Amino acid sequence: MYAFLKLGKLSEIRSSTIDAFGTTASTLAQSLAEILAQSLGIESNFFRENCLPKTSYIRMNRYPKCTLAPKVFGLVPHSDSNLLTILYQDQVGGLQLMKDGRWFKVKPNPKALIINIGDLFQALSNDVFKSIKHRVVSPQEVERFSAAYFYCPSNDAVIQSYNKPAMYRPFTLREYRQQIQKDVQDTGDKIGLSRFLLSE
Numbered sequence: 251m252y253a254f255l256k257l258g259k260l261s262e263i264r265s266s267t268i269d270a271f272g273t274t275a276s277t278l279a280q281s282l283a284e285i286l287a288q289s290l291g292i293e294s295n296f297f298r299e300n301c302l303p304k305t306s307y308i309r310m311n312r313y314p315k316c317t318l319a320p321k322v323f324g325l326v327p328h329s330d331s332n333l334l335t336i337l338y339q340d341q342v343g344g345l346q347l348m349k350d351g352r353w354f355k356v357k358p359n360p361k362a363l364i365i366n367i368g369d370l371f372q373a374l375s376n377d378v379f380k381s382i383k384h385r386v387v388s389p390q391e392v393e394r395f396s397a398a399y400f401y402c403p404s405n406d407a408v409i410q411s412y413n414k415p416a417m418y419r420p421f422t423l424r425e426y427r428q429q430i431q432k433d434v435q436d437t438g439d440k441i442g443l444s445r446f447l448l449s450e
């Protein structure tokens with residue numbers, strides 16, 4: 251009974267911490283999305299109307315230590331299939347991002363959050379902002395944790411380039427996810443935005 255109560259308390263604390271992270275990240279994501287959009291000259295209610303608390307989600311990542319590290323990936327190279335990601339990583343390190351064809355380490359900083367542009371923001375911004383390819387190398391000595399808030403619109407919100415000529419045809423997140431699922435099944439790879447290019 252005691253253990254049960256203790257565990258109950260612990261999960262309460264955990265879930266309130268996750269709730270607090272979600273609430274803070276959601277406000278931050280909306281502000282950032284609006285600021286980025288304004289920098290393109292877009293004044294719209296798109297984010298307020300289509301990105302609701304229930305359309306976004308949090309993923310808690312745990313990377314067990316691995317004797318084969320750093321040759322093993324905790325998370326394979328990918329771009330995020332959403333608008334923006336707000337990421338908190340612990341002090342272990344392992345996150346890397348691709349810039350100019352090279353992988354760079356993202357140094358852990360307890361005072362900083364990492365903001366990733368996702369594929370949907372790349373499409374909305376007509377490639378002005380690029381979704382970033384990233385990966386996680388498995389830790390060698392101690393396990394690693396991160397928490398990611400994925401800022402997403404509803405499944406049926408239409409994502410379309412803000413100016414002309416549009417690089418991508420309009421699509422919904424539902425279509426995007428379905429295409430990714432199919433491509434991963436058929437080819438083992440996500441493929442992603444290039445599927446929606448108008449010039450192809």
Ligand SMILES: O=C(O)CCC(=O)C(=O)O
Nearest residue numbers: 309311339345386396398
């Ligand atoms: O754990 C990290 O640092 C990255 C997590 C991530 O990229 C993801 O969950 O999509």
Ligand SMILES: [Fe+2]
Nearest residue numbers: 328329330384
């Ligand atoms: Fe990611």
